[in-house]
Each structure stands twice: as C-alpha cells, then as structure tokens.
Amino acid sequence: MKQSIPTVSIVPDKRREKENESFPLKLRITYKGERKYYSTGHNASLDEWERLQTKNVRGKLKTLSNTLSEICVQAQKCCEGLPVFSFAAFEAAFFPKAVSNMSVQTAFDNYMKELRKNGQIGTAVSYNSDCVSLHRFKAGLKFRHLTVDFLKNYESWFLSQGNSITTVSIYVRALRAVMRIEDGIMDVKDYPFGKRKYVVPVGRNIKKALTLEEIARIYNYQAEEGSMDEMSRDYWIFIYLCNGLNMKDMCLLKYKDVEGNFIVYQRAKTMGTRRSHPEPITIALKADARRIIKKWGQKPIQPESYIFPCIEPGMSLEDQRLKIQLLIHLVNEHMKKIAGELGIGKPVTTYYARHSFATILKNSGVSTEFISEALGHSSLKTTKNYLAGFESDAIQKTTDVLLSFKENRLPK
Structure with a gap:
C-alpha cells in the first residue's frame, strides 16, 4: 500500500491583513486532507504575491522568492526524512527551540500594550488581573516554568482561593493566547497545552435566559x-x-x-x-x-x-x-x-x-x-x-x- 506523502507550499494568509495591506506568508503542510500553517516570518501584498509567481521576478522580490523556495525545500526534506509523518513530529524536527528564559510579565506587558493601543482597554485590564494572579502563585515566573504540572497546580491553588472554574478557564486561556503571540518561546514538545497535556477547563454553563x-x-x-x-x-x-x-x-x-x-x-x-x-x-x-x-x-x-x-x-x-x-x-x-x-x-x-x-x-x-x-x-x-x-x-x-x-x- 502506497504511503501518503505530505505536500509543502507557501501561501498568503488572507485572514490576517496588516496595516500596509500586506499579508503573512505561511508555510502550508497538507497531509491526508488536513492542513496546518506555519509562520515564515515574511509578508507580501497581493500584488507582490502575484509577481512572485512569475519567472522574471527581480530585486528584493527575487531574494524573497529564493528564501521562500529554500524554506519549501527544507520543509519537504524534513517531511520525507521522518520515519512516520505526523504534524507533531514535523514541528519537533523543523522548529527545534530551547525554552525561552523570557519572563511571563514581559510577554503580558507587550500584549497588554498592543491591546491598549487597539482600544481594547477592558481586555487589557482582564489580562493584567491574570498576570497578577499567576505571579501571586509564583513570583518571577518564566516561560520555562510553564509545565503541565505547573498549570495543574495553579488551577488547584486558584480554586482553593474561592474562585470559580469559569475564571480559571478565562485566565489560562489568556496565558495560552500570550504564549501564542510570543512566537518561538519554546519547542512544541515543551508546549503545555493540548491533548494528553493540560486541558483548559470548561466553565459551568449557567442558563441566563428568561422566559x-x-x-x-x-x-x-x-x-x-x-x-x-x-x-x-x-x-x-x-x-x-x-x-x-x-x-x-x-x-x-x-x-x-x-x-x-x-x-x-x-x-x-x-x-x-x-x-x-x-x-x-x-x-x-x-x-x-x-x-x-x-x-x-x-x-x-x-x-x-x-x-x-x-x-x-x-x-x-x-x-x-x-x-x-x-x-x-x-x-x-x-x-x-x-x-x-x-x-x-x-x-x-x-x-x-x-x-x-x-x-x-x-x-x-x-x-x-x-x-x-x-x-x-x-x-x-x-x-x-x-x-x-x-x-x-x-x-x-x-x-x-x-x-x-x-x-x-x-x-x-
């Protein structure tokens, strides 16, 4: 039986338009009908993207074209070199990283600054409460401290303070969002959220409708x-x-x-x-x-x-x-x-x-x-x-x- 082979391509993420009307260029891996997208660190406008598809591209676009081609080649080699392909195995092999020594406070500060800049004052206040709570549990918190056991212990401690499971859910989701924003802080194998890792609790769905x-x-x-x-x-x-x-x-x-x-x-x-x-x-x-x-x-x-x-x-x-x-x-x-x-x-x-x-x-x-x-x-x-x-x-x-x-x- 012929084994399925992952396909690799670069595509613009049209869902994420930037202020200069450019879009992030993402590495797309497709395997058995499932697709996953990864950042390349490069952007292009739709007009530039169309020109990148031609043979006569020159100047800075030529350099970008060569860079993107190299990313595709390396990603394809990585996929083919895996004994058994899985997205997790590809991520671990293609994006090896040491856990960042960045403080969680710094990451929250950066994210809250963006929220305030965008006028999302209420969300920024909520994230600040989350950050304060995390540092009450452990002062000087670093990303390398964020393990599955840490999150489980934090959840238990937070509930013991008389807080609700719904608030726990809100706080750890905020932490997860900050970790996603701070791209590259840790290897995928060290990421504490997900199946068979720490699962964000689901709050009680109390009916709030009237007849x-x-x-x-x-x-x-x-x-x-x-x-x-x-x-x-x-x-x-x-x-x-x-x-x-x-x-x-x-x-x-x-x-x-x-x-x-x-x-x-x-x-x-x-x-x-x-x-x-x-x-x-x-x-x-x-x-x-x-x-x-x-x-x-x-x-x-x-x-x-x-x-x-x-x-x-x-x-x-x-x-x-x-x-x-x-x-x-x-x-x-x-x-x-x-x-x-x-x-x-x-x-x-x-x-x-x-x-x-x-x-x-x-x-x-x-x-x-x-x-x-x-x-x-x-x-x-x-x-x-x-x-x-x-x-x-x-x-x-x-x-x-x-x-x-x-x-x-x-x-x-």
Missing part, C-alpha cells in the same frame, strides 16, 4: 417617571430588542448608525482584532426601541452624536471604560431589584437580555446561523454555548411524549 412570560413582566413593570428603575428597564428592553448588543456597544451607538428601519454598527470587540474585514451587525429597529431612543436619547440629533448620554466627545478610552462599567453596575443593580419585586427568581442583568434574545429566537425556530450572525459571534461554537440551556429544555420537552400514556395523552 417570554418573565420578559413580559419586565416590559410591563410600572416604574416612577424619570427614575433609575425606569431607565434601567428601558435600557434592558432596548438590549433585548437590539440583537442582545452589549452595554459598551449600546453606549457607542451614534445617530449616524440609524439607517431607516435599521441600526447598522460595528462591534467594539472586533474593531481592534486581527480580522481584516469584520462584518457589521444589522439590527431591525422596532417601534419600542425607537421609543426608548426618543425618551432617553441625547438632543439635538446629529449624525456624530452618541445616542445615549454615557460617552462624551474627547473622553479617553480609560474614562470611557470606567463610565460604561459604572452604568452597567447601576443598571444591573436596579434590574435585580425589579426582578425581585416581580417574583423572578434570577439575578437579572444585561447579560440576561443578550441570552434571552438568542434563546427566544431559537425557541421560535430561528436557525443557529442567523442567531450567531445577529449576536456578532465569529464562531457557531460560541452561539451553541449560549443556547446550551435551550437544548436541554428542548430534549426534556421532546422526550416527555415517551410516557404520555400515563396521562392518557397518546400521540396522534
């Missing part, structure tokens, strides 16, 4: 005119009606984002990411949402004005974050109070509005793909996590028929 009846109670809640209760109720309903957008995105909405019967906006979360062309989100602007804008929106109505009175022109990103966090806290506290008065036994927050939007649509037969797009998720997996509670309820309801004869309710 339509509970949402109706919130909608009809009688609050004092102009009170924080009334504003909190209206903001919550606005979020629920507007694709479950988060509070930051709501605060950043401008009147120019209102296009007829729709709101079209870009998620703040995706604007600073490496996605070259993140898709805008389109919201159907319902009459109730228009009413809330009319009641609580700023005047006069100008295209560049923020709709809601939270963000002010010229405010720094850090000040924006603090103002939004304060608003979230106030709305959540008032919503919990309202939920208590209405007999809703759940700690209702703005996050419940987002989950409720997704779950109510799913209950109505809307596809997961549509819900994912409406929420602005980059992956269906994230949306399915949102809907996990719904899936459990659906299974229970569907299988009730198995014992329907006990109540003389035989299916027709």
Whole structure:
C-alpha cells in the first residue's frame, strides 16, 4: 500500500491583513486532507504575491522568492526524512527551540500594550488581573516554568482561593493566547497545552435566559417617571430588542448608525482584532426601541452624536471604560431589584437580555446561523454555548411524549 506523502507550499494568509495591506506568508503542510500553517516570518501584498509567481521576478522580490523556495525545500526534506509523518513530529524536527528564559510579565506587558493601543482597554485590564494572579502563585515566573504540572497546580491553588472554574478557564486561556503571540518561546514538545497535556477547563454553563412570560413582566413593570428603575428597564428592553448588543456597544451607538428601519454598527470587540474585514451587525429597529431612543436619547440629533448620554466627545478610552462599567453596575443593580419585586427568581442583568434574545429566537425556530450572525459571534461554537440551556429544555420537552400514556395523552 502506497504511503501518503505530505505536500509543502507557501501561501498568503488572507485572514490576517496588516496595516500596509500586506499579508503573512505561511508555510502550508497538507497531509491526508488536513492542513496546518506555519509562520515564515515574511509578508507580501497581493500584488507582490502575484509577481512572485512569475519567472522574471527581480530585486528584493527575487531574494524573497529564493528564501521562500529554500524554506519549501527544507520543509519537504524534513517531511520525507521522518520515519512516520505526523504534524507533531514535523514541528519537533523543523522548529527545534530551547525554552525561552523570557519572563511571563514581559510577554503580558507587550500584549497588554498592543491591546491598549487597539482600544481594547477592558481586555487589557482582564489580562493584567491574570498576570497578577499567576505571579501571586509564583513570583518571577518564566516561560520555562510553564509545565503541565505547573498549570495543574495553579488551577488547584486558584480554586482553593474561592474562585470559580469559569475564571480559571478565562485566565489560562489568556496565558495560552500570550504564549501564542510570543512566537518561538519554546519547542512544541515543551508546549503545555493540548491533548494528553493540560486541558483548559470548561466553565459551568449557567442558563441566563428568561422566559417570554418573565420578559413580559419586565416590559410591563410600572416604574416612577424619570427614575433609575425606569431607565434601567428601558435600557434592558432596548438590549433585548437590539440583537442582545452589549452595554459598551449600546453606549457607542451614534445617530449616524440609524439607517431607516435599521441600526447598522460595528462591534467594539472586533474593531481592534486581527480580522481584516469584520462584518457589521444589522439590527431591525422596532417601534419600542425607537421609543426608548426618543425618551432617553441625547438632543439635538446629529449624525456624530452618541445616542445615549454615557460617552462624551474627547473622553479617553480609560474614562470611557470606567463610565460604561459604572452604568452597567447601576443598571444591573436596579434590574435585580425589579426582578425581585416581580417574583423572578434570577439575578437579572444585561447579560440576561443578550441570552434571552438568542434563546427566544431559537425557541421560535430561528436557525443557529442567523442567531450567531445577529449576536456578532465569529464562531457557531460560541452561539451553541449560549443556547446550551435551550437544548436541554428542548430534549426534556421532546422526550416527555415517551410516557404520555400515563396521562392518557397518546400521540396522534
């Protein structure tokens, strides 16, 4: 039986457009239908890439062409020299590295600097908390300390401090992201994450959606005119009606984002990411949402004005974050109070509005793909996590028929 032979090529990674409109050139290894991509350390624009495919390439592009050809030749020799090919074996042979003596603090500082530069202040704050936690567990932490046993011991210690498994998951994912950013810090065989190594724990998926009846109670809640209760109720309903957008995105909405019967906006979360062309989100602007804008929106109505009175022109990103966090806290506290008065036994927050939007649509037969797009998720997996509670309820309801004869309710 003929053994499969890996194929080697260089391709532009069009998912990662850089500021100068160039793309990273990746080494692509294909084996039995599976592909993996590796950095070559070189970039090229699409025009340069097309010229690299011709025979008459000259100058700097000729040098680059020769370099890329040499990488391909060496990679092909490496593949053919392996007794049994596997991606792990190829990586170990082709990218031998000693574990870096770089401090974890330095890597986090570099990454947080980029996050702040991209306006991702909240993410930078979260990563800083992660870094502080890691160094509380072990001062002077280096990448060479990051072993499977270290991560397991850190997880046990972190949980013993009264923290949740969900927070553990967030923190070790952040560490993993920093390790990926700091390319070349260790050999693949020393990398502590992955199958049969340290597996990032999965947090408990607590259902955060309300029923339509509970949402109706919130909608009809009688609050004092102009009170924080009334504003909190209206903001919550606005979020629920507007694709479950988060509070930051709501605060950043401008009147120019209102296009007829729709709101079209870009998620703040995706604007600073490496996605070259993140898709805008389109919201159907319902009459109730228009009413809330009319009641609580700023005047006069100008295209560049923020709709809601939270963000002010010229405010720094850090000040924006603090103002939004304060608003979230106030709305959540008032919503919990309202939920208590209405007999809703759940700690209702703005996050419940987002989950409720997704779950109510799913209950109505809307596809997961549509819900994912409406929420602005980059992956269906994230949306399915949102809907996990719904899936459990659906299974229970569907299988009730198995014992329907006990109540003389035989299916027709």
